Amino acid sequence: MLKIKAGKDFWSGIMFLCFAIVELYIARGYSMGSSGEMGPGYFPVVLGIVLGALGALLVARAIIAGDEPVAGASIRPLLLLVASVVVFGVTIEPLGLVLSLVLTVAIAALAGRQSGPLEIALLAAALAVLSVGIFHFALLLPLPIWPAL
Template identity: 30%
Template sequence: MTINKREMIAGSIILLIGMAGLFIIYDYNIGTARRMGPGYLPLALSLMLSAVGALIIVTSITALPRNLSNKSFPSVSWRPMTAIFFSLGGFMAGMYLGGLLPAIVLTILISSIADKNSTWTGVIALLITVPFAAWLIFNQGLGLPIPFLELRR
């Protein structure tokens, strides 16, 4: 059994930051899930940070020999990651500039770059069905006041 000291120290630091957050928000009003107080979100984040730190500490103790624990990482596919990242930006820009329709169109067009096997017929089918379904669900079904097409100047 070996202990990865770097991971143990990193996990301990993360755990200490989470515990410090819990100590700092001790006097805050937490509230309930229905009526959240100013300490609700810091409490949740501090608890999650503490849990992640504890998990890192536990995983730093392994039963593998030291030469097997340093596995090489798989290669990263950058094309899908960047396309999805920029599609989120396209959604935000589309919502700001024109409403739900331009946001969905930009998201579908940009994210279709992520898949090498994507075809224009599939993209066009999505461009027709997804905005209609979103309008039907959000505007008509749920009655949410999301502008479908409202161009800003």
């Protein structure tokens, strides 16, 4: 019995196909030129076609030859990690390194679920102090330390 179960190969193929379609869609606006004088669209279009073909091959193979299911993903750690990075981006310039890192570390530590509030506070403070020491005083990188007033 042929039963389509979307698994690792299937979704990899879909991912490649999506990238290829978006890429080709955008690349249609660039001039192709000729093979002797390639335009900015030439190489991208070749890559897009190859990637699309590979994606299609993966999808076809998954449907015909079967597929392995994707292992369970827990979204929480990933989301909190990404959130901590975004928070760093949003706060580093207005709040400065110290406060920004305290927030970043606190959110990142929540992703692991294993630290208590006290440990998170201590870790955040320690990393903030350490980073100011390393990046500001030792490496002399141009980072704002405190909120700009």
